[in-house]
Amino acid sequence: MSFEPNIVAFLCKWCSSAGADLAGVSRLEYKPNVIPIQVKCSGRVNPLYILKALKEGADGVLVSGCHPGDCHYVKGNMYARRRFAILRKLLEYIGIEPERFQVSWISASEGTKFAQVIDEVTESIRALGPQKKLTKVGFDE
Amino acid sequence: MSDIEGNIQAKAKKLLKDGTIKYFIGYENGSDPLHTTPCFIKKAEDVDKIVWNPLCVNNLAGYLTHDKKRELKKGEEEDKKPIGILVKGCDSKSLVQLLSEHRIEKDEVIIFGVPCDGVIDPKKLEKVLKDKNLSVNTIDSLTIQHDGKNYTVKVNGKKYSFPKDKIEMSKCSDCTQPNPIISDETFGEKVKKSDKKDYKTVEEIEALPLAKRWKFWSDQFAKCIRCSACRNVCPVCYCKECVVDSADLVITPQTTSSEKANKMPWLEKNVDPAENMFFHLTRMMHMAGRCINCGECERACPMNIPLSLLTKKLEKEVKEMFDYEAGIDVEAKPLLSIFEEDDPGDFIK
Numbered sequence: 468m469s470f471e472p473n474i475v476a477f478l479c480k481w482c483s484s485a486g487a488d489l490a491g492v493s494r495l496e497y498k499p500n501v502i503p504i505q506v507k508c509s510g511r512v513n514p515l516y517i518l519k520a521l522k523e524g525a526d527g528v529l530v531s532g533c534h535p536g537d538c539h540y541v542k543g544n545m546y547a548r549r550r551f552a553i554l555r556k557l558l559e560y561i562g563i564e565p566e567r568f569q570v571s572w573i574s575a576s577e578g579t580k581f582a583q584v585i586d587e588v589t590e591s592i593r594a595l596g597p598q599k600k601l602t603k604v605g606f607d608e
Numbered sequence: 609m610s611d612i613e614g615n616i617q618a619k620a621k622k623l624l625k626d627g628t629i630k631y632f633i634g635y636e637n638g639s640d641p642l643h644t645t646p647c648f649i650k651k652a653e654d655v656d657k658i659v660w661n662p663l664c665v666n667n668l669a670g671y672l673t674h675d676k677k678r679e680l681k682k683g684e685e686e687d688k689k690p691i692g693i694l695v696k697g698c699d700s701k702s703l704v705q706l707l708s709e710h711r712i713e714k715d716e717v718i719i720f721g722v723p724c725d726g727v728i729d730p731k732k733l734e735k736v737l738k739d740k741n742l743s744v745n746t747i748d749s750l751t752i753q754h755d756g757k758n759y760t761v762k763v764n765g766k767k768y769s770f771p772k773d774k775i776e777m778s779k780c781s782d783c784t785q786p787n788p789i790i791s792d793e794t795f796g797e798k799v800k801k802s803d804k805k806d807y808k809t810v811e812e813i814e815a816l817p818l819a820k821r822w823k824f825w826s827d828q829f830a831k832c833i834r835c836s837a838c839r840n841v842c843p844v845c846y847c848k849e850c851v852v853d854s855a856d857l858v859i860t861p862q863t864t865s866s867e868k869a870n871k872m873p874w875l876e877k878n879v880d881p882a883e884n885m886f887f888h889l890t891r892m893m894h895m896a897g898r899c900i901n902c903g904e905c906e907r908a909c910p911m912n913i914p915l916s917l918l919t920k921k922l923e924k925e926v927k928e929m930f931d932y933e934a935g936i937d938v939e940a941k942p943l944l945s946i947f948e949e950d951d952p953g954d955f956i957k
Contacts, residue, residue: 514893515851515874522886535953545947549930552952553896556925557889560814560918562822571957584957600822603882 472526472592474501476585477516479509481539482574483531489578497582498589501529508532509570510543514554517568521601527567527592531584534572544572563600566591612796613660616694616720619793623692624652629718632692633671635664641750642730642737646671660694660795662728662752662759665777667902668693669702670843672712677848690716696724697799698779700788701900701935702843707790708938709898711846721791723799725754726772726780729907733761733775740768779903779916782806789936810921825885831911832884838905838915839891844898851875851894852887892918897926897943900935 478484484505490497506512509532517528530551532544551570559565569591571584592598620632636647636657644663648671649655672691680686695703700721706712734744742763753760759775761768773781786799813821839845839852857863857871874890876883899919906915926932929952932943 515890518886518889519874522882535949542947545949545951546944548951548953548956549944549947550893550896552929552955553922553925554893555955556929557892557918557922559818560821560921561825561885561889562818562820564818565955569957570955587957600826601882601885603880 470593470597472500472589472597473524474527474529474588474592475520475525476501476503476529476531477506477509477512478503478573479511479532479539479544480505480507482533482537482572483509483581485575486531486573486577486581489575490581491578493578495578495582497585500589500592501585508538508540508543509547510538510540510545512547514550517554518601521563521567521598522603524598524602526595526598527569527588529569529571529584529588531571531573531581534574537574564595566595567598610660612722613658615795616660616722617655617658619720619795620649620658620692621652621655623718624649624655628689629692630687630689632658632694633668634658634694634720635660635666635668640744641747642733642744658694660722662726662754663730664694664696665727665730665907667699667702667841667843667904669695669699669706670841670846670904672703672706672717673843673846676711677846690718692718692720694720694722695788695791696722696727697786697788698724698783698900698902699843700790701785702902703935704789704938705844705898705900705935706846708935708940709844709942714938719788719791719793721788721794723787723794723796725786725799725801726776726783728752728759728775729777736770736775737761737763737768777903777907779901790938805920805923807920807924809917810924813917813921826881828913829884829888830881831913832879832888833911834879834884834887835910837908837910841904841908842895843902843904844895844900845891852890888915888918892922895919896922897930897932898934899923 478487487503509530512530520528532547535544538544555565555568558568569588573581573584623629624632632649634647634649635644637659638645644659646666646668647657649658672693707714748764751762757772758769759772761770782805783801784805786801788794852875857873875886899922901919901923903916909915926943930943
């Protein structure tokens with residue numbers, strides 16, 4: 468059986484979740500590998516969430532929020548951007564493929580972009596294969 | 609006894625005698641001649657214990673927050689007098705960081721600053737002395753003198769000379785802050801050191817291919833015994849309750865939902881490479897823009913994990929991406945609570 472990646476997506480309530488809804492009601496087709504988790508804001512995503520998701524066996528993590536300047540809480544996504552920039556550099560430094568953790572800005576009107584991003588992320592993580600570096604020994608398949 | 613040491617003792621004695629400070633945090637001789645240990649001087653007659661020499665390695669700034677975390681005993685009144693503390697250049701950065709985060713206020717501390725020309729790594733010193741057939745047990749007296757490029761170590765009356773880079777702490781070779789940033793009184797002459805940080809060790813690892821980097825770090829973190837020494841010794845890790853201790857929560861029928869949410873077991877207690885990795889990455893995320901690279905975590909690590917390679921990387925990235933340096937300015941806002949419109953965002957789709 469071919470490898471199907473498990474991807475956890477943290478979507479902000481105001482833009483990206485609405486974008487996902489739009490993709491749904493527009494009957495756009497996209498890969499089913501993503502498990503969406505709605506959060507209030509991308510600025511609410513603690514780097515712990517991303518590390519924990521990877522530790523519990525996610526092959527990749529996607530965080531998506533409003534475009535800069537469009538945040539419902541004015542600047543939550545700007546704080547998030549700083550944090551994620553550091554986390555990505557750290558992950559890369561210790562030898563984890565940076566594609567495992569991706570960030571995207573998707574607005575409520577960008578249903579097609581949502582479908583496209585999900586497809587892209589899924590394919591790039593499928594190409595990397597299963598993520599076993601941060602998962603617990605003994606839980607590997 | 610050097611002049612500096614005498615002056616520090618005299619000043620501490622004066623402040624303790626007239627009751628200006630509640631106690632003084634400095635260094636005293638350790639249990640073996642290669643180490644000094646932090647000491648807390650509460651009485652004026654004990655000031656003779658205080659020493660100052662190149663073996664004074666510890667960063668004492670962290671102790672300032674310990675006092676605040678301690679819960680008062682029943683009927684005990686809080687002593688609001690300031691604490692006297694001895695800081696080197698690098699320690700003063702920690703102190704500035706604590707001041708900027710309002711963990712301590714300026715009027716709660718009286719700072720004794722000492723310009724520092726580098727401190728000695730006791731592990732390295734022990735090794736070079738071993739090569740000369742001197743084990744720690746046979747050393748009765750040891751004095752160290754510093755002359756430019758060399759250290760002259762006088763052991764049991766015999767003199768040995770060692771080059772600086774052989775026995776100095778690795779953090780000292782590219783120290784940009786040998787003089788205390790803030791101090792109420794400075795002891796000794798100002799020192800000139802390097803102007804630029806040297807990130808060669810970090811760049812060497814960055815240049816490795818991904819798989820090799822992973823091999824290097826996974827081997828290092830597999831060694832970790834999760835004793836938490838790196839966290840406990842860190843001067844800016846001051847939280848009363850640490851996120852990695854959340855594994856202690858036992859869920860019973862009485863556990864409230866808010867407890868479950870706030871004490872989420874992010875980390876399991878078992879020592880497993882994945883959990884260790886999680887621990888260190890979490891710690892690094894919490895250090896971003898706050899770590900001043902004092903090297904205490906690496907020094908305290910019983911498994912010799914090169915943690916300074918991580919903290920240096922963090923410092924480098926924070927400087928490159930956000931042009932930010934921790935522990936320089938008391939008025940500075942924390943790195944992760946501010947942002948710029950043009951922060952790097954190339955990685956975002």
